[in-house]
Amino acid sequence: MISLTRSGDRTIEEKEALLGYALIAPALLLIAAVILYPVLYNVYLSFTVVPLRPDEAPQWIGLEHYYSLFGSSAFWSALRTTIVFTFFSTTLATLGGLGTALLFNRSFRGRRYIRGMVLLPYVAPLISVAFVWRFMLDPLYGIVPFLGSDVLGLYAGEIDILSNGGTAIWAVILIDAWRYFPFAFLMLIARVQAIPGDMYEAAKIDGASKFAQFKDITLTELKYILATVFLLRWIWNFNKFADIWLLTRRVETLPIYAYQVAFANYQHGQAAAISMVLFLALIVFVLGYVAWALDW
Amino acid sequence: MAKLTLNDVTKVYDDAEGTETAVDEASVTVEDGEFLVLVGPSGCGKSTTLRMIAGLETVTEGTVEIGDREVQYLAPSERDVAMVFQSYALYKRMTARQNMGYGLKHSTDMSAEERNRRVRESAELLGIEELLDDKPEAMSGGQKQRVALGRAIVRDPDVFLLDEPLSNLDAKLRSHMRTELQRIQSDLDVTAVYVTHDQTEAMTMADRIAIMNDGVVQQVAPPEVAYDHPNNKFVGAFLGSPSMNTFDAVARGDGDGDAYAIDVDGITLGKVPRGAVEDNIDGESVCFGIRPEDLHLDNLSDDVTDVCQFPATVTITEYQGNDNFVYLDVGDRSLTARVPPGVYPDSGDEVTVRIAAEDVFLFDPETTESIKTRGVGNEHIDTQPITRS
Numbered sequence: 001m002i003s004l005t006r007s008g009d010r011t012i013e014e015k016e017a018l019l020g021y022a023l024i025a026p027a028l029l030l031i032a033a034v035i036l037y038p039v040l041y042n043v044y045l046s047f048t049v050v051p052l053r054p055d056e057a058p059q060w061i062g063l064e065h066y067y068s069l070f071g072s073s074a075f076w077s078a079l080r081t082t083i084v085f086t087f088f089s090t091t092l093a094t095l096g097g098l099g100t101a102l103l104f105n106r107s108f109r110g111r112r113y114i115r116g117m118v119l120l121p122y123v124a125p126l127i128s129v130a131f132v133w134r135f136m137l138d139p140l141y142g143i144v145p146f147l148g149s150d151v152l153g154l155y156a157g158e159i160d161i162l163s164n165g166g167t168a169i170w171a172v173i174l175i176d177a178w179r180y181f182p183f184a185f186l187m188l189i190a191r192v193q194a195i196p197g198d199m200y201e202a203a204k205i206d207g208a209s210k211f212a213q214f215k216d217i218t219l220t221e222l223k224y225i226l227a228t229v230f231l232l233r234w235i236w237n238f239n240k241f242a243d244i245w246l247l248t249r250r251v252e253t254l255p256i257y258a259y260q261v262a263f264a265n266y267q268h269g270q271a272a273a274i275s276m277v278l279f280l281a282l283i284v285f286v287l288g289y290v291a292w293a294l295d296w
Numbered sequence: 297m298a299k300l301t302l303n304d305v306t307k308v309y310d311d312a313e314g315t316e317t318a319v320d321e322a323s324v325t326v327e328d329g330e331f332l333v334l335v336g337p338s339g340c341g342k343s344t345t346l347r348m349i350a351g352l353e354t355v356t357e358g359t360v361e362i363g364d365r366e367v368q369y370l371a372p373s374e375r376d377v378a379m380v381f382q383s384y385a386l387y388k389r390m391t392a393r394q395n396m397g398y399g400l401k402h403s404t405d406m407s408a409e410e411r412n413r414r415v416r417e418s419a420e421l422l423g424i425e426e427l428l429d430d431k432p433e434a435m436s437g438g439q440k441q442r443v444a445l446g447r448a449i450v451r452d453p454d455v456f457l458l459d460e461p462l463s464n465l466d467a468k469l470r471s472h473m474r475t476e477l478q479r480i481q482s483d484l485d486v487t488a489v490y491v492t493h494d495q496t497e498a499m500t501m502a503d504r505i506a507i508m509n510d511g512v513v514q515q516v517a518p519p520e521v522a523y524d525h526p527n528n529k530f531v532g533a534f535l536g537s538p539s540m541n542t543f544d545a546v547a548r549g550d551g552d553g554d555a556y557a558i559d560v561d562g563i564t565l566g567k568v569p570r571g572a573v574e575d576n577i578d579g580e581s582v583c584f585g586i587r588p589e590d591l592h593l594d595n596l597s598d599d600v601t602d603v604c605q606f607p608a609t610v611t612i613t614e615y616q617g618n619d620n621f622v623y624l625d626v627g628d629r630s631l632t633a634r635v636p637p638g639v640y641p642d643s644g645d646e647v648t649v650r651i652a653a654e655d656v657f658l659f660d661p662e663t664t665e666s667i668k669t670r671g672v673g674n675e676h677i678d679t680q681p682i683t684r685s
Contacts, residue, residue, distance in 0.1 A: 198385035201352050202447075207373030207403030216398075220389040 039279075046276045050268035058269070065273035075274070078257040079281075085173055085244070085253055086237040092177035094230050097184020098222070101192045104185075115189075122182035130246035133175050137161045168250040176243055180236075184229045191225045192218070227293040231286065238282050254278045298363035298454040300326040300349065300487055305358035305368075307344050307511075318344045320511040321358065326455075327682065329485045331478070332516075335498035336508035337534070342491045343459055345508070349489060350379050350457050362454050373403045375455075378448035382460040384440045386432040392419075392443045393428040399451045418450040421480065438469045445477075449484065456481070456488040462497065474501060495535055499523070504682075507531050517680050524671075525679045529583055529664040532657055538588050538621060538632045544661060545584035547577040557604075558584050558656065561627045566656040567604040572672040573658065582667060585657035591633035592650040593622065593641065603650050610645045624649065 010018070046065055048058035069075045104115060121129065136142045139158040148154045161167045195218065203213045219226075241255040252260075254274060262271030307319040319341040326332040334342040347353040349360055351372035360368040367375045378399070386395050393415055400411045419425045422442045432440055441461065448456060461477070462470045478501050481488050492498055498505045499519040506516040507530075515527040519535075526532035533540050545565070547556040556577065558566040566584060608624040608631065620640055622633040624647070633649070641647055658667040669677065 196383065196385065198381045198383055199387060201350075201372075202379070202381060202385040202387070203398070204352065205350060205372045205377065205379050206399035206447075206451075207371075208398065209402070212402060216387060216390070220387075223389075 042272050042275060045269055046272035048269050050272075052266060061269070065270050066277075069270070069273055069277065074252075074257065075254075075277075078252050078254045079277075081169065081251060082238060082253040082255075082278075085169060085176075085240070085251065086234055088173045089176040089180070089237050090230060090233040092173065093180040093233055094184045094226065096177060096181035097186075097188050097229065098226065100181065100185045101188035102218070104189055105192045118185060119182045121179045122186075126179075126242055127246065129175075129179060130243065134162060134247060137171060162248040163250055165250045168248045172244055172247055172251050175247065176237065176240070179243065180233060184233065187225055187229045188222060191222055195221045227289075231289060231293075234289075235282060235286065238285075239278070298487060299328045299361075300455050300489065301359075301361040302345070302349070303359045303361070305345065305348060305360060306356045307341070307348060307353060308356045318511050319348070322508075322511075322513045323358075324506050324513060324516055325682070326487055326489060328487055331481050331488045331490065331501060331503045333498040333502035333505045334489060334491045334508060335493065335495060335505050335534075336514075338493055340508040341511040342493075342508050344511075346379075346457055346459055346489060346491045349375075349455065350377055351375050373399075376453050377455045377457055378451045378453035379457040379459065380444050380448050380461045382463055384432070384444040384464075386440055386444060386447070388432055391429050391431055392424065392435075392446070395432070395443055396428075396447045396450045399447065403451075414450050414452075415446075418446045421449065421483070422446050437465050438473065441465060441473060445480070449480070454487065456484075456486045458488065458490040460492055461490075463492070463494070477501065495537065499535070507534060509534070515680060521679060521681060525669040525677050526657070526666060527679050528666055529585065529659040532585050532659070532666070532669075536587055538634065540585045540587050540657065541591075541631050542583055542585045542659075543629060545582050547580055547582050547658070549578040555653075558582065558658070560584060560629060563606055563627050564604060565606060565626070566651050566653070568653050568656050568658065568668060569672050572653065573668050575667075577658075577667065581661050583659040583661045583664070585659060586631075586651060586655060587657075588621070588632045588634035590651060590655035591622075591624070591631060591635075592652075593633060593635050593639050593647050603652055605648055605650045608647055608649050610641045610643055610647060612643050613640055615640070 045058065047062055048060050050058050100118060104111065104118075137144050139145050139160040145158065145161070149156065149158070159167065161171050199217050200213055203217060208216065239255055240253070241259065244251050244253060245256060245259075255278065258271045258274040258278065261267050261274060302322050302324045304321040304323055305319060306317070306321055309316040309318055322341075322345055324332070334345060336342050344353060348355050348368070351367070351370060351374075355368040358368075359366050362375060362377070387398065390398065393412075396415045396418060397411045400406050400414060404411075406414070415428070416425070419428055422445060424439065424442045424446060427435060427439055427443065430439075432443070435443065441464075444461070448458075458477075462473050465473060474497060490497075490501065502519055504516055504518050505522055507514045507522060509530050515522055515531045517525075522531060523535050526535065529542065533542060543560045543565070545558045545560045547568075548559055549556060554570055556568045556570065556573065557564045558568060566586065606626060608626045611623040611625055611630070613623075614621040615637075617637070619637055620635050622635055622639070622641060624631040624633060626649075631649075653672050654670060657669055659665065660667055666679075669679075671677075
């Protein structure tokens with residue numbers, strides 16, 4: 001008599017499992033090579049002094065970089081700037097996207113074309129957007145100082161908005177919110193349009209005010225997508241480098257601080273430690289946020 | 297609770313795609329505590345009419361009165377109506393309790409305690425007390441339906457509006473909810489307007505039905521009156537399943553002169569005593585109508601007047617359980633008959649069809665208005681009686 005599962009042979013389940021591992025192996029290898037290895041190497045570098053000569057090995061110094069980092073006022077200032085920048089630019093972009101999505105939920109003439117134009121800030125190349133804004137904010141010939149000082153008389157004299165630390169951060173926040181609100185708009189408009197209209201009709205009959213309808217129907221229906229958009233924008237803005245760097249040197253966030261330590265001061269180990277802190281801070285925030293807002 | 301009156305209510309949509317009259321001078325009075333069903337094919341304007349009563353659509357012309365208040369310019373919440381939607385339209389992120397209390401919270405100044413008491417009472421009436429803390433996503437279709445009903449009931453409105461509330465339910469639950477709805481409506485004795493395209497719902501639930509077509513109210517009558525004495529050909533053909541057989545015919549004075557023979561393509565399909573028709577229709581074109589259940593293939597009882605009989609060929613017989621549908625060929629025309637389950641002729645059989653004069657319907661081919669409805673008496677029949685006041 002022939003046994004169907006002869007000893008030494010694999011069962012169908014085992015074969016399936018092996019095939020499964022074989023199929024995901026290329027993806028796992030790729031991730032390991034381009035993500036996992038650099039991250040782990042960065043962790044290692046943050047515990048060392050990295051010599052400039054490539055033939056010398058990094059010198060292990062343990063937690064030394066972290067101690068000096070936490071004792072440095074420049075680091076704390078950069079962390080504070082990062083949080084202020086991320087919080088306000090993310091909030092403004094999300095709110096701007098929500099407002100625009102609600103406006104576009106009603107039909108009006110030319111809606112399709114204007115919807116395309118709303119996306120313009122998001123799809124225009126960063127370099128051109130940044131230089132146009134610098135041009136517009138220029139204290140000598142920019143239109144923004146002209147309007148603010150000469151026409152509206154909000155302030156006297158010439159203030160270089162982007163070269164003044166106090167004003168530069170808000171200019172960067174506003175420009176970043178302007179550039180990225182179309183992303184929030186895109187994500188929200190689809191959901192806004194999918195809210196069934198009869199809930200609003202039921203609410204009208206129930207006598208709910210416009211505000212109550214917005215709060216009880218629109219916002220609750222959009223809660224998850226709003227929270228997701230906020231989270232994504234938070235992650236991207238927390239690590240934001242190019243947008244800020246191209247506009248001004250006066251806003252020093254953690255990514256910019258890390259860049260300067262690495263490529264102006266050539267302290268690669270110290271810079272690795274900064275990026276580790278950035279990474280961990282982001283992870284802690286994301287985990288806390290997800291637990292609080294999204295109950296996934 | 298109040299009487300609801302529509303006076304020449306008209307709705308014209310005027311937009312970029314042109315002008316469209318959705319409802320044309322609809323006048324209907326729903327008596328206090330009456331259950332009126334608005335029925336008609338899709339696009340006939342019945343939902344638009346309901347939405348105008350609710351205040352979800354503006355009224356182009358005419359007035360809507362609830363009790364002695366003219367309400368067509370009032371916001372929906374000021375009209376004291378409650379509505380049940382086809383899709384239930386429950387607030388998805390709220391529990392059943394919050395759903396039901398929402399209207400009370402926003403349009404009354406009741407205390408939270410009082411609101412809760414009202415919600416509990418309505419929930420008891422509907423048997424959904426144990427659902428009160430559930431959200432809609434955790435409920436079945438029938439449960440959502442009950443919560444939606446509860447949301448309407450709890451407000452104790454003057455008028456109860458229902459827009460195809462049962463059409464998202466499966467057949468069995470639908471017939472159950474039909475009886476349930478009738479019970480609740482009569483318990484509460486509330487004025488109700490119910491929109492449906494399903495004539496079974498219309499016939500079984502209504503005190504009176506209002507049949508609409510192309511934005512025009514065709515007839516408002518109790519179901520049995522509308523069925524037996526339709527105002528016009530549309531109402532006759534719309535009510536009943538399978539629908540009435542209708543043919544273009546000629547009325548011919550019979551030899552002895554006391555009856556008309558109704559000829560279709562030269563074959564006499566019906567005989568009608570002269571007294572059953574008001575005007576002289578000798579030699580005139582008419583539209584002949586006969587309901588499937590009035591085509592008899594077996595013996596007809598003796599107490600009917602003027603039986604007409606003619607031969608026909610059976611095309612096919614469909615077994616339906618409680619009765620059979622027999623499709624017949626007479627000359628070039630096809631007839632549908634509904635016969636008792638015992639009568640089951642084979643395809644190709646020659647049968648004799650008998651039609652009593654009582655059951656013949658005649659309509660004017662031009663205006664489609666009724667010339668003769670069920671019966672052979674010559675007394676005037678009120679086709680739009682008011683049943684309660």
